[in-house]
Amino acid sequence: MTARVALDVYTTRVPMARSFAHAAHARRWSQSVLVRCTVGGVTGWGEGAPRAYVTGETLESVTHALLTARLPDWAEVFDGSFADGVRALASLGLPALLGGSEAPAPAAAAALETALLDALCRAHGRDMAEALAVAATPGVLRDAPRVRTSALVLDSSRTPGELLGALPSEALAHLTHVKVKALPDPWPTRELVDEVRAFVDPRRTTVSVDANGCWSPADALRAAALLADRTAWLEEPTRPRDWATLGAVQRDTGCPVMLDESAVTPADLDAAREHAAATYVNVRVSKCGGLLPSLRLLAHARARGLRCQLGVQVAEVGPLWAAGRLLAAWSDDLVAVESGRQDEWFAPDITEPPYAVDRVRHRAPPLAGPGLGLAPAPRLPLTHAGRVPVTPTTPALTTRTSA
Template identity: 35%
Template sequence: MFEAALYKVDQPMAISFSHAAFRRKNADSVVLLLQTSGITGIGECAPRKYVTGETSDAVLHAAAQVDLSFIYNRIFAASAKQVVKTMFENGTANYLGLPQSNSLECLFELAILDFLAQSEQCSVARLVADALNLTTLLIEETEYTFTHVLNFETDAKQLSAELSEVKVIKIKADRELKKTLSIIEAVRYQSGPVPLIIIDANMSWSIETTIQHIKALSQYNINFFEEPINKRNFIELAKLQKDFGISIMLDESLCYFSDAEEAVKLCACDAFNIRISKCGGLLKSIKFIQFARKHKLQYQIGVQVAEVGPLIAAERQLALLFKDFFTIESGQHDRFFPDMVITPVPEIDRNNHTVLIKPVTGLGVSKTSLLSQYTFAGCIG
């Protein structure tokens, strides 16, 4: 039988982070520990009400009702590879008897993948690759260039020449065109014409404001507009693409597989932002990536602001499974949190703008004593 513990991690951030949909000063994650036979699997979800409608309190309440004995029997009903294959094909929530919730599914799936991979003495990436017959797995120590993210509170005058080395820049845009222009002008002045630039409005612009921005920014070679208007307005997104020749990346509008199908049907986007928690776990994220590749869409591996550890490790395992994402977001945990609830801390090299992914067992992280300082939401079962 599993022993399980839930934590609500609302760790204060050393610096806040703002975008048009939310200003964040604290983490808002749920962490799950699943232990048996001397092995502890660790999982995390980062519920965001403005994305999937879920909250951490709702996830905690639902998790407390989960039948752990049923999950235990499912996990040990077959080999680790067969369990992963069945979760992928049938859905993790369906296989484990979980309520349908992207955050809850992600939380349990990551803990179980971590547990199973440790049991097999391999990485999560290796276990998943073998289970799903993926042939693209990178097994050596690997470096990826990450996206440099600027929020709309960035002081354009303080942007430094280090941007000259950055390959992908995401700008969290304001509703005010003047503010957006001041940042993009400074970025282009510092970085020149090379970087790929993403403007992310987090669903905050009206159609009129979007058109105003598109016209004003046309001279700056913007590669993607990410979620400029209200969520899942695929018809208008398709019209914006057709009328102005811009490229759209979906994020908040891409939480369920039906979203991907509808967006492609209506020709509403050119790229997906794949974030594990909002997509419902690592295995569903793989399905989104495979769908994007099938329909010749670009994709990035993204993060949610203020993830506290296991999700960061999971995103890096996902990156090992595929070679053709156009960028990966590193997160800013090194800036947000002086201490973390996991160890070792996933590395970020800000001098070279790269993340380093090393061979690990499981997700490659375990809890620290800091986790116990946050709300212990109880045991399950």
């Protein structure tokens, strides 16, 4: 190998300016694992945002997975051409490699993969969009980027009046989608949706409800009946992968279902299709294991007749946010895009460059490269957890993911 790859693992916890709460969890701090990849004089950064209620991962489990896994020396990624390096990285099944086939670790994989991709792009002077183009199935990406209007998310820490009532008329006019975090009971959730609808023009602004898997099957069916004529879709209305209930929601109430916690791998989408349990899928980079697995999930969803939303993990602190903006701009046929509230939750100087969101037009453009185009700033508090061990040979490269 021509250049030695060093992978350092960091954890970070940053207080948020206000809380974010929903039926599954309340958050006042960011909680991310960052990986720094140093190779050939360049540095790339990656991030994973472990959320126990999403993938079962924690800050501790992700750190442990990264520091104890048997990983290759990355010669196939960094010693050949740019395209060969992207393809070599895309061929690895990193979530299973880091967590095992029975308990994969997608947030850990996202931190590692985005760091390696960022470093690879920087080493070759390439924008990350060029890496996506190498790895993507035809038809998944656009021919040119498009900055989409981001959805607003109403969580339980604010009322519709506090979120929507505070917006200037121009900002309301540009709004195309509002996601409402569900309350524990379906009836108050419907009342909350009606409050939201009173602020927006239904001819240009759709509304969805996200239960984060917290309703019982009976409540999910009751909620779907109450909300079918008020919402564009109901996201994760009951416990993950309860295919029978999810199918019944669509069949018995006519309310479309969006999968989130239930949709991590292509196999999840196959199961959903078998039970007619979904119409939409929420794709999130950390949940899916990185940018390249997210591309595969987008392609698989399209092949199964499912449309996608590009979502975020709450309180991403940098590289994940940049990765999401990139994927949002280049992915084709998305029903909605989320960009998070990082510019409101955190001080502007924890990333270089700072977060930039147009809160009137609800737009968050992708960053200029090379790579992701963003790095942690010195003010971001990082705790060094250790260096990822690398084996002298490449046994892990025999573990491949399907194309």
